[in-house]
Amino acid sequence: MPSQSEIKLFSSLKLKKFRQKYGLFVVEGAKTVAELVHSSMKVRHILTSHELPFDAGDISVAHISVKEMERLSSMDNPPGILAVVELPSYGAEISENSRGPVLALDGIRDPGNLGTMIRTADWYGVRDILLSEDCTDVFNPKCLHASMGSFQRVRCHYGTLKNLIPGTGLPVVGCTLHGSNIRETNLPERCVLLIGSESHGISAGLLPLLDLQITIPRFGQAESLNAAVAAAIALDHCVH
Amino acid sequence: MPSQSEIKLFSSLKLKKFRQKYGLFVVEGAKTVAELVHSSMKVRHILTSHELPFDAGDISVAHISVKEMERLSSMDNPPGILAVVELPSYGAEISENSRGPVLALDGIRDPGNLGTMIRTADWYGVRDILLSEDCTDVFNPKCLHASMGSFQRVRCHYGTLKNLIPGTGLPVVGCTLHGSNIRETNLPERCVLLIGSESHGISAGLLPLLDLQITIPRFGQAESLNAAVAAAIALDHCVH
Structure with a gap:
């Protein structure tokens, strides 16, 4: 279970200055979170007020109350699953092998x-x-x-x-x-x-x-x- | 000046059922309202909490308070000018002389x-x-x-x-x-x-x-x- 101070920190990530301060951002929704687990991005935590409909591997999963989820969510109808993810840093290098502009x-x-x-x-x-x-x-x-x-x-x-x-x-x-x-x-x-x-x-x-x-x-x-x-x-x- | 019951009616037009009940809708912003004055649509009232930056011809213009405007507006930053307009009715007839699909x-x-x-x-x-x-x-x-x-x-x-x-x-x-x-x-x-x-x-x-x-x-x-x-x-x- 995340502590109240962790919940407060995660909730602050709605604002850019706190995303930059902590190097973290929040993503909501089962589909995107499930994709993230298999991506190159680093998922720190998964928080859910539901049963998790996918296998999160060795990522820590915390069950939180619907009320806490409402506090963390940026959506009018919180999907009930979110991930706290490390901000990627790409530098200025452009992909070499890209086809499109x-x-x-x-x-x-x-x-x-x-x-x-x-x-x-x-x-x-x-x-x-x-x-x-x-x-x-x-x-x-x-x-x-x-x-x-x-x-x-x-x-x-x-x-x-x-x-x-x-x-x-x-x-x-x-x-x-x-x-x-x-x-x-x-x-x-x-x-x-x-x-x-x-x-x-x-x-x-x-x-x-x-x-x-x-x-x-x-x-x-x-x-x-x-x-x-x-x-x-x-x-x-x-x-x- | 519109009465309090008119303000209440105009404010109700945020919802479809009241737009349909009264046959009216609300448009906000000086540019669009100025265009509407010269269009084929029927503007019933213009309400403003500012000086009107265009000539409204013989359409009734009422000055209202910033507080009343906030009540009527659907926007986070009300532009301060809105029009109450009659809902057009086009029937099922398609324009004959159109070029596009x-x-x-x-x-x-x-x-x-x-x-x-x-x-x-x-x-x-x-x-x-x-x-x-x-x-x-x-x-x-x-x-x-x-x-x-x-x-x-x-x-x-x-x-x-x-x-x-x-x-x-x-x-x-x-x-x-x-x-x-x-x-x-x-x-x-x-x-x-x-x-x-x-x-x-x-x-x-x-x-x-x-x-x-x-x-x-x-x-x-x-x-x-x-x-x-x-x-x-x-x-x-x-x-x-």
């Missing part, structure tokens, strides 16, 4: 959008995402939830994009409002695909890094696309 | 996803969306917010898809897990594009309606795509 995200604040982007990136075989420091933290509970487990497979590297992007040595393609029609453009097989925020687009300071600007053609009247939707359509055109 | 949505429950789909549909020139009765209500505040004003231009028709879809007389294309590769398939220019929910896909009862099944190819390991992302990629392939 490297995704780079500038100023993506919405955790649901960021999680959806990680999920879509995983679908298209992206192994690495570069994120500006002002992007939401990937280990935010809403972001993890929207990623549907894909946060385990896609490595998220935070830093200054002005340094991280040239560090890859890859050509840089940016999604902007005034680029070439994405349908009529030959995109390099291996590149950095840079997506900006819905409200501010790609930061002015990053535009000189772009080798190519692409635009998703508009046929109707919406002013813009949701950032996760734009990233998905761009990825669909990038990956062959 | 008719989108059909089966069991889409998440209001953020539904709003994002309406926004994306508007980007691609879709004029009509057919929705199963168990889809979220378009006039749900979260859905309206995610649609970024596109709910004004895209007509949402709720009903039994088994009747609504054949009623269009158009060929029916469905997004499934075992269809033809969407990249290698010639899609009809004018069709119904049917999207199911993330958890259940297209209902078994609707599968016999499909003339063509398409699938978005997967290059990585995510199990599935977010429904709004899948709809966007399918629309991107459908609209020329």
Whole structure:
């Protein structure tokens, strides 16, 4: 049984500053926790208010009350199973043997959008995402939830994009409002695909890094696309 | 000034049953409200806790307190301007002169996803969306917010898809897990594009309606795509 002070510590992990202080984050839901047990991530504890529907091997499993689970959970309807996991550290190294582009995200604040982007990136075989420091933290509970487990497979590297992007040595393609029609453009097989925020687009300071600007053609009247939707359509055109 | 009983009525419009009872819904934010004033929708009242940054013509504008605005608002940070609008009624008639496909949505429950789909549909020139009765209500505040004003231009028709879809007389294309590769398939220019929910896909009862099944190819390991992302990629392939 975890002590009350441990419960308090785990509950604090909803906030980024405590995740960074303790080097831990919390994941909820039987499916994702079961996947994590077999992943390269280090699961410290599993806490459950139910019977555990999978074998946790030699990971410590503690049974807690429904009330304690409600305190720990970030969800309106707590799934009743959560894991406390060590924050991975990937450094700045990009996977060598990846097929898809490297995704780079500038100023993506919405955790649901960021999680959806990680999920879509995983679908298209992206192994690495570069994120500006002002992007939401990937280990935010809403972001993890929207990623549907894909946060385990896609490595998220935070830093200054002005340094991280040239560090890859890859050509840089940016999604902007005034680029070439994405349908009529030959995109390099291996590149950095840079997506900006819905409200501010790609930061002015990053535009000189772009080798190519692409635009998703508009046929109707919406002013813009949701950032996760734009990233998905761009990825669909990038990956062959 | 609205009376306390009017404030109470407007506040009740957060729930579908009261929207339907009174035939009204609430939209928040200066930009969308300003657009609505010039749209074909009927704005009954504008309520504001600020100076109004646009001309409302002959629509009644009431100034209310910040406290009353907080009571009426569905948002964590109320934008301070909202409109009470009459629910439009579109019947089952589909726009004749539309270029894009008719989108059909089966069991889409998440209001953020539904709003994002309406926004994306508007980007691609879709004029009509057919929705199963168990889809979220378009006039749900979260859905309206995610649609970024596109709910004004895209007509949402709720009903039994088994009747609504054949009623269009158009060929029916469905997004499934075992269809033809969407990249290698010639899609009809004018069709119904049917999207199911993330958890259940297209209902078994609707599968016999499909003339063509398409699938978005997967290059990585995510199990599935977010429904709004899948709809966007399918629309991107459908609209020329």
